[in-house]
Every structure is written in C-alpha cells, then in structure tokens.
Amino acid sequence: xxxxxxxxxxxxxxxxxxxxxxxxxxxxxxxxxxxxxxxxxxxxxxxxxxxxxxxxxxxxxxxxxxxxxxxxxxxxxxxxxxxxxxxxxxxxxxxxxxxxxxxxxxxxxxxxxxxxxxxxxxxxxxxxxxxxxxxxxxxxxxxxxxxxxxxxxxxxxxxxxxxxxxxxxxxxxxxxxxxxxxxxxxxxxxxxxxxxxxxxxxxxxxxxxxxxxxxxxxxxxxxxxxxxxxxxxxxxxxxxxxxxxxxxxxxxxxxxxxxxxxxxxxxxxxxxxxxxxxxxxxxxxxxxxxxxxxxxxxxxxxxxxxxxxxxxxxxxxxxxxxxxxxxxxxxxxxxxxxxxxxxxxxxxxxxxxxxxxxxxxxxxxxxxxxxxxxxxxxxxxxxxxxxxxxxxxxxxxxxxxxxxxxxxxxxxxxxxxxxxxxxxxxxxxxxxxxxxxxxxxxxxxxxxxxxxxxxxxxxxxxxxxxxxxxxxxxxxxxxxxxxxxxxxxxxxxxxxxxxxxxxxxxxxxxxxxxxxxxxxxxxxxxxxxxxxxxxxxxxxxxxxxxxxxxxxxxxxxxxxxxxxxxxxxxxxxxxxxxxxxxxxxx
Numbered sequence: 202x203x204x205x206x207x208x209x210x211x212x213x214x215x216x217x218x219x220x221x222x223x224x225x226x227x228x229x230x231x232x233x234x235x236x237x238x239x240x241x242x243x244x245x246x247x248x249x250x251x252x253x254x255x256x257x258x259x260x261x262x263x264x265x266x267x268x269x270x271x272x273x274x275x276x277x278x279x280x281x282x283x284x285x286x287x288x289x290x291x292x293x294x295x296x297x298x299x300x301x302x303x304x305x306x307x308x309x310x311x312x313x314x315x316x317x318x319x320x321x322x323x324x325x326x327x328x329x330x331x332x333x334x335x336x337x338x339x340x341x342x343x344x345x346x347x348x349x350x351x352x353x354x355x356x357x358x359x360x361x362x363x364x365x366x367x368x369x370x371x372x373x374x375x376x377x378x379x380x381x382x383x384x385x386x387x388x389x390x391x392x393x394x395x396x397x398x399x400x401x402x403x404x405x406x407x408x409x410x411x412x413x414x415x416x417x418x419x420x421x422x423x424x425x426x427x428x429x430x431x432x433x434x435x436x437x438x439x440x441x442x443x444x445x446x447x448x449x450x451x452x453x454x455x456x457x458x459x460x461x462x463x464x465x466x467x468x469x470x471x472x473x474x475x476x477x478x479x480x481x482x483x484x485x486x487x488x489x490x491x492x493x494x495x496x497x498x499x500x501x502x503x504x505x506x507x508x509x510x511x512x513x514x515x516x517x518x519x520x521x522x523x524x525x526x527x528x529x530x531x532x533x534x535x536x537x538x539x540x541x542x543x544x545x546x547x548x549x550x551x552x553x554x555x556x557x558x559x560x561x562x563x564x565x566x567x568x569x570x571x572x573x574x575x576x577x578x579x580x581x582x583x584x585x586x587x588x589x590x591x592x593x594x595x596x597x598x599x600x601x602x603x604x605x606x607x608x609x610x611x612x613x614x615x616x617x618x619x620x621x622x623x624x625x626x627x628x629x630x631x632x633x634x635x636x637x638x639x640x641x642x643x644x645x646x647x648x649x650x651x652x653x654x655x656x657x658x659x660x661x662x663x664x665x666x667x668x669x670x671x672x673x674x675x676x677x678x679x680x681x682x683x684x685x686x687x688x689x690x691x692x693x694x695x696x697x698x699x700x701x702x703x704x705x706x707x708x709x710x711x712x713x714x715x716x717x718x719x720x721x722x723x724x725x726x727x728x729x730x731x732x733x734x735x736x737x738x739x740x741x742x743x744x745x746x747x748x749x750x751x752x753x754x755x756x757x758x759x760x761x762x763x764x765x766x767x768x769x770x771x772x773x774x775x776x777x778x779x780x781x782x783x784x785x786x787x
Contacts, residue, residue, distance in 0.1 A: 204259050207268045207288040212447040214293055216286070220254040220272045221321070222329075223286070225293065225397075225447065233382070233397055233447060235329035237423070238284050239274055239314040240297035240440065245305040245430045245635075250277040250315040257286075265289070277317070278304065281437075292446040294402075300437040306428040307635070309410075311443055313423030327421040332380035335415065336388050336396070336452040338674075338712040339374035341367055343691050344701075346708045347386050347393070350417060354378060357412025357427075358631035358649045368412075369629035370688040371709070373646050373675045375716045376401035376413050376441075377459050379452035380422075388452045388708075395448055398455035399424070403441035404468050405677035408646035411633045430635040431644035456715035460676045469676035475719045478666045480565050480621075481683065482721065482747055482782045483527020484775045487624070489569075490727045490751025491515045492532065497757050504534030508548040509555055515753040522768040524775070526750065528668075529559060530624050532569040538577025540594060542570065542608050544618070553618045565621040567668060568612060572652065573630040578604070584632045584639055593632045596652040597641030609659035613667055622660065622668035624686065625653070646675075653681035670723055674713040679720060685713040686723040687746070690738075691730060702734050703741045710745045722746025732761035739770050743778040 205216040212233075213226040223236045241249045253275040260269040266287045273283035281300040286293065297311065313327040334347050337354040348354070356376055360369030377400045385393035401413065410426040424443070432438075444462065449455045463469040488507065495511065496503040512531065519525070535552070537545045544552040556566045575583040575591035582601035583591035595601050611617040631649045632639070643651055653671065657680075660667045671682040687709045690702050710722050724742045726749045729735040735756050742748040750771065755762040 205257055205270075209267065209288075209290050211291045212293065214286075214288060216257045216270060218256055220257050220274075221318075221326075225445065227395070227447065231382075232331065234331065234380075236445075237313050237326050237328045238272060238286060238295055240282075240284060240312075241308075241310040241314045241325075242279070242282070242297070242299050242306060242440070243308045243310075244278055245307055247278050248315060249279065249282070250317045251275065252277060252317050254318065255283075260285075266294075274314075291448075292398075292444050295443045295445070297440045297443075298437060299434060299440075301434050302436075304434045305430045306432045306434065306438075307430050308428060309426040309440055310416075311424040311426075311440075313416075327416070327418055327423040330380070330417075330420060330422045331382050332397070332422075333384045334381045334386075334393060335417075336379040336381075337374070337415070338371065338377055338452075338456060338716070339368055340370040340688070340705070340709060343370075343705050345386070346704065347388055350380055350422070351419075353417060354415040355412050357410070358628060358646050359411050359633045360629045371672055371674055371712070372629040372631070373649070373673060373678070374712065375456055375459060375675050376408070377452075377456055377716075378415055378424075379449060379455050394450055396450070396452055396455060398444075398446040398449050398452070398459070400444045400446070400455070400459040400462070401441040402444055402463060402466060402468065405650045406643075406647045407441060408650075408677075409643070409648075410645040411631065412645075427633075427645075429633065429644065431638070431642075453711050453715045456712060457718075460716050460718070463676045470679050470719075472676075472679075472718050477683070477721065478668075480527055480666075481668050482778075483565070484778060485528045485530060485723060485747060485749040486516065486519065486526035487530035487532055487569075487726070487749060487751050488512055488515055488753075489530075489532035490757055491753045493727070493757040494752065494755050494760070497760055502534075507532055507535045509550065509552070512555075518753050519750075519768075522765075522772075524750070524768055524771045526564065528565045528567060528621075530567045530569060532624070533571065533626070535568065539571040539574035540576045540578035542568075542612065556619055560619070565668075567622045567624050567670065568620050570623040570625050570656075572625055572627045572649075573632070574627065584637050586634070587636050592634075592637065593630065594652070595639050596648065596655050597639040597643050599641075601640075602655055605655055606659040606662075609656065610663045613660060613663035615664075617663075621664065621666075622683075623656070623670065625656070625669065625671045625682075628653075628671065628673060649673075650678060650681065653678065657681040674716045674720075676716050679717045682720060684721040684723050684747070685717060687713070687725045689727060690725060691728060702729065702738050706738065706745055707741070724749045726751035728758055729756050730758055732756050732759065732763075732767075736767065736770065739767070739774055743774050743781075747782075748775055748778050 268288040270286040285296040332350040355368040379396040492503040584593040670684040
C-alpha cells in the first residue's frame with residue numbers, strides 16, 4: 202500500500218502526490234468527497250493565493266494517530282502556510298496554520314484555496330462533493346430539520362429574523378455539520394446512514410470569528426470563517442482544527458462524539474450530571490405571548506405591556522384555572538432601558554415587593570435580559586461605530602464590566618430586588634463589522650463567551666442558586682449557563698408558517714441534549730400559528746424539557762381563546778412533569 206494511503210474500518214484516505222487533493226472514501230471504496238486540504242486565509246491587505254504546493258511529507262504520528270502528513274504551500278501573502286493531516290481510527294483531522302507579521306485576518310476558507318499554480322486550474326478550488334443532504338444543528342428554516350446539501354448553512358453568533366439572516370435561534374450552536382450521499386429529510390432516517398461529520402475543535406477563546414459558513418457549489422463545497430479583521434497574526438497562528446468523521450449513524454451521534462472530544466481536549470467542561478436546585482425544574486410562565494396577545498391589533502409594541510398590573514392579571518387568571526407556575530419570567534420590557542436594567546417605575550412601581558410576594562407564594566422570578574443592547578449606557582462603555590454611536594455593550598472594557606457586575610448584584614442580591622436569575626436573549630446581536638472594535642480585543646464567538654462569563658460570575662456571586670437561561674448549546678458555553686432555551690418556534694414574519702412545531706422542537710432538544718447533556722431544557726412556547734398547533738405541543742412538552750407557557754387567555758397569532766380543556770391539559774401535563782422531575786411550589 203502507498204505511503205499516501207490510510208485505510209481503517211471507518212474510511213479510506215488517499216492523498217494525491219501533488220498535494221492538491223485527498224480522496225475520502227468509505228472502507229468499500231465509495232468516494233465521499235475529493236477534499237482540498239489547504240486553506241485560504243485572507244487579510245485586510247490582500248486575499249491569500251497559492252503559488253506552489255509541496256508534496257505530502259509523512260511524519261511520525263505518535264501513539265494517538267495512525268498516520269500524520271505535513272503539506273506546505275507557498276502563499277502570496279504569508280511567509281509560510283500549510284496544513285497537518287492526522288489520521289485516527291475513526292476520523293481525519295486537518296490542522297491549518299500560517300506564519301506572518303502584522304497581518305489582520307478577514308476570512309478563512311477551509312477545504313478550499315485560490316490557485317495560481319502553473320499548468321493547473323486557476324481560481325478558487327473548493328472540495329468536490331457527492332452529498333445530497335446537509336444537517337446543521339443551528340435552526341434556520343423551522344420547516345426543515347435536514348436540508349439539501351446545495352443549500353448554505355451558518356453557525357455563529359449573528360443573525361435575526363430579516364431575510365437571509367434567519368440563523369439566530371441557537372447562538373452559538375455546536376460548530377458541527379453533517380453530510381450524507383442519501384436524500385433524507387430526517388436525521389434519524391436509516392436512508393441517511395453513513396453521515397460524514399465535520400466538527401471544529403479549538404478552545405473557546407480561539408473562536409474569534411462571528412460565524413462558520415457552509416458554502417455549497419455545484420458538486421462542491423467549502424467552509425468559511427468570518428474574522429472581520431479582528432485577529433492579528435504576528436508569528437505563527439493555528440486555526441481551529443477540522444475533524445471529519447465518516448460513517449456516523451446519525452448527526453446527533455456526531456454531536457455527542459464532538460462533545461466528548463472537546464471535553465477530552467480541555468475545550469469544554471466534562472459532560473457530567475450536575476446537582477441542580479429542584480425549583481429549576483418547575484414549570485415556567487413567561488409573559489411575552491400574553492403581552493403580544495394584548496398588543497394584537499393595537500399597533501403597540503408588546504414591550505409596553507410588560508406591567509405589574511398585566512402580570513398580576515395573567516397569573517391570577519391562570520391560578521383561577523388551576524395553573525400555577527413555579528417560575529415566572531418577566532419579559533421584554535420590564536426595565537427603563539435595556540442597558541441600565543432598572544425597573545420602569547411606570548410599569549413596576551414596586552418590583553422588589555412584587556418579587557417578595559411571589560416568593561411568599563413559593564414561586565421564583567426571572568428577569569428577561571437583552572444581551573449587548575447599549576440603551577441608556579454612556580458611549581464610552583460601548584462598542585462604537587466610526588460615527589461614535591454606541592452599537593453594543595463592551596465586555597472587554599473594565600469600567601463596563603464593573604457596571605454589569607453592579608447591575609447583577611442590584612437585581613439579584615437579597616438586599617436588592619432579590620430576583621432569581623435571568624432569561625438571556627438577543628445573543629445573536631454579538632458585534633459584527635470590520636470597522637468596529639472593542640476596548641480590550643476579542644471578537645466573535647469568543648467575545649460572546651466573555652460577555653456571558655461576566656454575567657454568569659456576577660449572577661452566581663449575587664445568588665448561588667440563581668438560574669441562567671440562554672440559547673447557546675455549544676459545548677464550550679456549558680460553563681456559562683444552566684438551561685438551554687429552544688427559542689422561537691416559527692419565523693415571526695411568516696404569514697403562513699409551514700413548520701410543524703413538535704418535530705422542530707424535538708430536533709432542537711435533541712441537539713441540546715447531545716451537545717450539552719448536563720443542562721436543563723426550556724421548551725419555549727412562542728409564537729404558535731394556531732391553537733391546534735399549541736395544543737399538540739402542550740402534550741409533547743413533558744417529553745422534551747421543562748414545560749413553558751407563554752399565554753394566559755389566548756394565543757396571539759390567531760387570537761384564539763384558550764378553553765377549559767386547554768387548562769385541563771396544562772394541569773395534567775404539568776402534574777405529570779412535576780411527579781417525575783420537580784416538586785410542586787409550596
């Protein structure tokens with residue numbers, strides 16, 4: 202067998218003597234992909250183009266890997282550049298690197314490079330693909346769990362509900378994708394067996410890019426990172442490793458293996474069960490859906506209706522129907538300003554007293570917190586655009602860090618409002634833009650982790666058993682959250698939603714369990730296109746996670762009112778959940 206061929210029970214890899222490509226096949230010889238192992242790493246000054254590629258050099262692999270190959274290339278902008286290919290029993294790992302001075306990276310293109318090779322193809326060369334289906338753990342179109350491999354996908358910390366940016370529901374999801382040659386709409390469909398997993402492996406502080414993109418082309422694909430000019434190379438830089446694992450039975454198994462692998466490398470906490478307060482498992486009432494129902498047809502922003510009077514009315518009505526949540530979330534916008542997070546006195550004349558009263562009833566209160574929003578903060582504490590206008594809170598600014606810590610103590614400490622934790626939202630507003638800059642460096646996914654680590658430490662300082670809820674099921678974020686929220690169920694601007702809620706939410710929960718099995722799951726409850734869809738989801742929630750209720754009298758989209766059988770279903774499903782997972786509030 203050639204020195205450039207590696208065969209295991211899981212795959213066959215054959216490197217071309219030219220170093221231009223590597224064929225990844227099944228053990229039986231079926232070609233999966235013609236991989237371009239090199240990486241184009243562009244800078245603010247110029248794109249990265251390849252002038253020459255050296256032949257693969259086989260190296261001593263050590264005890265962990267079966268074989269190791271070093272491939273170097275000559276770049277138009279880097280002093281040196283290359284990739285190391287490590288072949289294990291079950292997976293192949295690519296470790297790209299560059300060396301240079303004072304160069305700011307804008308983008309990195311994995312599994313593809315720009316060729317200026319004499320006598321060879323010129324231009325951008327992606328990896329060849331025979332894949333038909335693509336799995337992304339980041340919900341995009343809620344009508345799909347698996348999409349065509351010809352469609353793009355994004356995993357990162359930037360997005361919203363506007364066209365082309367609907368990839369914000371998990372920010373960040375695990376940096377993992379899966380491809381299969383079979384056409385399937387279900388990641389558990391046996392027709393889709395033989396998935397190829399593509400996972401990034403790096404410490405969280407090395408994830409200094411805003412997003413990972415899967416970029417398809419006819420019969421081809423590559424991956425791209427958006428560093429946006431905020432990572433400077435002054436010497437040698439190792440990019441995140443790409444681990445390719447063929448033959449996965451389904452993508453969820455790939456996510457589980459990825460978590461184990463990240464933990465083994467020290468990039469994520471060990472996925473061990475945690476001891477958690479019983480009240481964290483209590484059914485949740487969040488008032489956002491009820492606020493939206495009140496705002497329906499009025500033209501008012503639903504946040505105007507986050508008032509003490511309205512929440513008393515919501516909860517009194519539910520209690521009159523025998524539905525008593527253990528945890529209450531005061532949603533957008535209980536505060537005077539998103540950045541200062543002081544109770545709006547016109548809406549909440551005595552929030553501390555209201556929380557104390559709920560404590561007397563055996564209930565806990567979480568406050569909705571909008572990540573990144575600078576409203577009400579001094580500009581010098583914020584990331585600012587070139588016009589000097591604040592666009593985001595800056596967690597790298599020491600003074601801003603002190604302000605956030607003081608805010609958390611004021612809201613949660615017993616001598617403050619004595620609230621019980623936070624529902625963190627809008628993590629997809631992580632700063633993005635080449636012309637922006639933080640006070641102390643840091644960018645992308647790593648910057649979001651910095652923000653949440655700051656928040657989490659302050660929350661636990663104020664109240665050790667406080668609950669922090671986020672929608673960040675990336676394994677490296679397991680140390681800054683206690684509960685994963687499954688997030689909005691359908692696109693809010695979709696006039697005729699085609700998504701079926703229960704399959705979509707089961708999929709999201711499966712992603713969260715595979716990537717962060719030690720964390721609880723909040724099932725969410727908004728928005729629902731119809732009362733019938735909501736009823737179906739009520740029955741499914743105890744099998745998915747902590748039941749969450751967003752409505753009191755009616756669902757908001759169609760204005761359909763809840764009826765006695767609906768309250769009976771809530772009483773029954775909550776009782777079932779409590780019997781197994783939680784204690785009823787005293």
